[in-house]
Amino acid sequence: MTVPVLEIRNLHKRFGSVEVLKGIDLTMQKSDVVSLIGASGSGKTTLLRCVNLLEDYEEGVVAVAGEQIGYVERNGKRVRLREREIARQRAMTGMAFQQFNLFPHMSAIRNVMLGLVKTRKMSKDEAYATAESWLERVGMADRKDHYPGQLSGGQQQRVAIARAIAMNPQLMLFDEVTSALDPELVGEVLSVIKGLAADGMTMLLVTHEMQFAHDVSNKVVFMQDGRIAEEGSPDQLFYHPKSERLAAFLKNSKF
Amino acid sequence: MDVLQTLDAIWSARVPILHGLGNTILISLLSIVMGTILGVVVGLLLTYGNWFVRLIVRLYSDFLRGTPVFVLILACFYILSVVGIQLTAFQAGVFALTLFCSSHVGEIVRGSLQAIPAGQTEAAKSIGLTFFGTFFSVLLPQALRMILPTWVNTATEIVKASTLLSIIGVVELLLSVQQVISRTYLSLELYFFAGFVFFLVNFTIEKVGRFVERKVALPT
Ligand SMILES: Nc1ncnc2c1ncn2[C@@H]1O[C@H](COP(=O)(O)OP(=O)(O)OP(=O)(O)O)[C@@H](O)[C@H]1O
Ligand SMILES: [Mg+2]
Numbered sequence: 001m002t003v004p005v006l007e008i009r010n011l012h013k014r015f016g017s018v019e020v021l022k023g024i025d026l027t028m029q030k031s032d033v034v035s036l037i038g039a040s041g042s043g044k045t046t047l048l049r050c051v052n053l054l055e056d057y058e059e060g061v062v063a064v065a066g067e068q069i070g071y072v073e074r075n076g077k078r079v080r081l082r083e084r085e086i087a088r089q090r091a092m093t094g095m096a097f098q099q100f101n102l103f104p105h106m107s108a109i110r111n112v113m114l115g116l117v118k119t120r121k122m123s124k125d126e127a128y129a130t131a132e133s134w135l136e137r138v139g140m141a142d143r144k145d146h147y148p149g150q151l152s153g154g155q156q157q158r159v160a161i162a163r164a165i166a167m168n169p170q171l172m173l174f175d176e177v178t179s180a181l182d183p184e185l186v187g188e189v190l191s192v193i194k195g196l197a198a199d200g201m202t203m204l205l206v207t208h209e210m211q212f213a214h215d216v217s218n219k220v221v222f223m224q225d226g227r228i229a230e231e232g233s234p235d236q237l238f239y240h241p242k243s244e245r246l247a248a249f250l251k252n253s254k255f
Numbered sequence: 256m257d258v259l260q261t262l263d264a265i266w267s268a269r270v271p272i273l274h275g276l277g278n279t280i281l282i283s284l285l286s287i288v289m290g291t292i293l294g295v296v297v298g299l300l301l302t303y304g305n306w307f308v309r310l311i312v313r314l315y316s317d318f319l320r321g322t323p324v325f326v327l328i329l330a331c332f333y334i335l336s337v338v339g340i341q342l343t344a345f346q347a348g349v350f351a352l353t354l355f356c357s358s359h360v361g362e363i364v365r366g367s368l369q370a371i372p373a374g375q376t377e378a379a380k381s382i383g384l385t386f387f388g389t390f391f392s393v394l395l396p397q398a399l400r401m402i403l404p405t406w407v408n409t410a411t412e413i414v415k416a417s418t419l420l421s422i423i424g425v426v427e428l429l430l431s432v433q434q435v436i437s438r439t440y441l442s443l444e445l446y447f448f449a450g451f452v453f454f455l456v457n458f459t460i461e462k463v464g465r466f467v468e469r470k471v472a473l474p475t
Contacts, residue, residue: 054377083385091383101378105396105473114392115382149475160378167382 003066005030005171005202006051012059013046013226020046022226023060028171031200035213035234038223039249044206047223048173051204052093053086064092065170091119094164095173098180100156102148108159109135109144115167134162138192154185158192165196172196174205190216210253214238222246261444268435275431276452282345282417282427283456286352287410293353294360299390301365312361319358324416327351332423348420352413359409360402367401368394400471407464411457418453428452 006028013021020043028034036044049055051062053070062069069089071078081089102111112131116122122130135141138158148156157177164172174193178186190212197203197216207213213220213234220237222230222245230237230246241247265272300312319327331351335342342350371394379389421430432449436442 052381054380087380087383087385087388090380093381095378095381097374097378099372099374101372101374103375103378103393103397105400115384118388118392119383147474149473163378163382 002029004028004063005032005065006204007063007066008047008051008060009063010060011047011050011057011062013043013050013055013057020226021050021057024226024228026221026228028202028204030202032219033197033201033203033217034205034219034221035217036204036206036221036223037208037210037213037249037253038229042223043226044223045175048095048175048204048206051171051173052090052095054095056080064089067092087119091115091167092169093171093173094167094169096157096161096164096175096177098176100148100153100160100180102156102160102163104148107145107147108140108151111148111159112163112166115163120167130166131162134166135159137195138162139188152185153181154188157181157189161189161192161196165201170202172201172203172205174203174207176206176208178207178209208253210238210250222249257441257444261441261448264435264439264441264445265448268431271426271431271434272428275426275428278345278426278431279414279417279428280456282349282352282420282425283410283414285349286356286413286417289349290353290356290413291360291406293357295364297357297361298364298368301361302368316358316361319354320362324351324355325419325422327355328419328423344420344423344425348417348423348425352416352420355416356409356413359412360406363402363405363409364398367398370401371397400473403464403468403471407461410460410464414453414457414460 004027006026008024008026011021011024012019024047026034036047038044046055050057051064051069056070067089070086071080073079080086102108103114106114109128109131112134113124113127116127116130117124120127132141132144135144138161140155140158140162143151143155148159151159161177177193178189181189186209190209193203193205194216205213205217215234217234219231220234221228222237222241222243224245230241230243237246238250241250297312297316300308301316304312328348328351331342331354332344332347335347335350375393375397376389379393384392417427418429420427421433424430426434429449432445436445439445
């Protein structure tokens with residue numbers, strides 16, 4: 001058996017005294033596409049953020065390609081890794097955010113190049129060529145010298161996806177990447193993600209686009225109050241929900 | 256008011272006056288440059304320090320901003336020599352203005368860093384940038400654009416405050432003009448002249464500031 005791209009075991013996360021993740025287990029193999037669905041506040045974003053350590057976690061294991069993220073066991077004690085190690089680990093996963101978070105003082109291509117130069121230590125020329133090909137891939141090559149302020153939301157999000165994916169991550173995380181977009185711009189972003197899935201990219205995504213989740217995923221996970229309440233194939237979850245809660249949730253989501 | 260007589264007095268004292276102007280510019284430049292470097296450090300500590308560091312730096316900054324520059328200059332000149340640090344009047348004055356400038360720059364740097372959305376840092380982290388990489392490539396360029404107008408304002412305040420160095424005997428522009436006044440008794444005319452020169456210096460700073468602002472403005 002190959003090492004899973006992502007393995008989460010018994011993950012617990014607290015904000016102060018409030019436990020937001022109450023023991024999550026999730027395993028993803030290469031080229032898996034998993035969609036997280038669930039009501040607001042159920043912990044989807046927090047789960048994603050624990051995977052690339054934008055949030056620390058108190059208990060359990062998150063491992064990417066067999067390597068535990070953020071911590072090591074030393075003499076039976078759990079020790080947080082050094083900043084530099086954590087930075088290296090973060091680059092193993094790519095993340096796309098709801099608010100795009102492009103760097104406003106850099107052109108599209110410089111946004112994509114930054115990580116390639118600083119983290120992947122590419123030469124400027126190599127980074128430029130790599131960035132250009134990824135911008136081409138998301139249909140943004142003709143706008144490569146535009147600044148974020150000159151791009152529409154959908155265009156910004158496509159650049160942001162190129163920025164993440166150009167780093168050649170093992171796993172891509174998407175957190176509601178279409179929620180901040182005008183309805184007519186959602187399609188262009190979703191089709192980029194579908195293209196990545198077709199290429200075999202391993203992806204974990206949080207989405208409220210149920211039809212999209214159904215079409216793109218090979219597994220869907222329904223979260224509720226910090227736990228995985230139900231998981232399975234898209235057809236199984238969307239057409240044969242076992243729990244009342246999931247059925248009610250799907251009804252509310254107008255699936 | 257006799258214009259010719261005034262111009263004549265200025266002309267015959269041109270060497271000491273230019274020397275005074277040179278001093279004013281040198282004092283301001285040194286204080287602003289050193290105060291800004293120190294101020295960026297102050298701003299960083301106020302933003303990212305642990306609670307103890309933040310407390311200490313906060314006291315430093317509040318104290319300096321709450322004290323009249325006048326008192327600060329006297330303190331640097333007299334108190335430091337009491338504790339055995341011998342500074343010339345020029346050095347003590349520049350030191351006082353540097354401290355003053357650093358506290359103001361520290362506050363505006365802190366404010367601008369906190370105004371940058373958390374998503375910027377998170378995006379930088381997610382592509383594997385370290386703290387320093389994030390700071391220099393992502394946060395600082397945005398913060399500098401934000402603070403530029405306020406920083407220019409601080410710079411002009413330092414130029415004005417540099418006149419206070421005359422009380423400890425540094426011959427900057429104002430004192431050099433006063434020395435001409437004491438010989439010629441053209442006080443009204445020459446104070447007006449001194450005021451006008453200060454205005455020119457600060458007007459230039461502001462114009463350059465605006466120019467840089469336009470240069471680094473982001474296209475929308
Ligand atoms: N930084 C934080 N500090 C304290 N509580 C937090 C923080 N971030 C999230 N929470 C809480 O954790 C819980 C889970 O939040 P999370 O953002 O993961 O939910 P979500 O499933 O992504 O919801 P949504 O669909 O609205 O995005 C919520 O109750 C939220 O209030
Ligand atoms: Mg969320």
